[in-house]
Amino acid sequence: MYPYRYRDFSHMAAEASLAAWEQGYLEEMHNLMLESSPRLDKASLIQYAAKAGLDSGRFLLALEKMKHMEIIERDTQLALDMDLYSTPAFFINGKKYLGNRPYEYFKKVVDEELIRLKRK
Secondary structure (H helix, E strand, O other): OOOOOOOOOHHHHHHHHHHHHHOOOHHHHHHHHHHHOOOOOHHHHHHHHHHHOOOHHHHHHHHHHOOOHHHHHHHHHHHHHOOOOOOOEEEEOOEEEEOOOOHHHHHHHHHHHHHHHHHO
16 A cells, blocks of 8 residues: 555545455445545545445544554555655566556557567
8 A cells, every 4th residue: 555645645545445455345445535536535535434335433443543554654665665656556577667558558568578588
């Protein structure tokens, strides 16, 4: 989990995602957060959690205590160590690709890597 350092509420949104993951609702929470972006304030996150079906008490406690901060800090350090400064980021055969790219771009990269590996 890598909160974007230039966005308000990014740490809280990361915590909300992990709290949803812990309850088995990460995909639902993720989709609601994307659909409602950039509204990621605490009140909005609580509404999304309720809409997704999370246990509101457990969710709120996780947010208030930042229960998953250790995971967030670990992942943030890993991203810094890997020189990741934007999302999305992809690694294909050890090479870094930053930014949103169309399917055709990745298909070409993967096909080229497969050809290169067959030559070895």
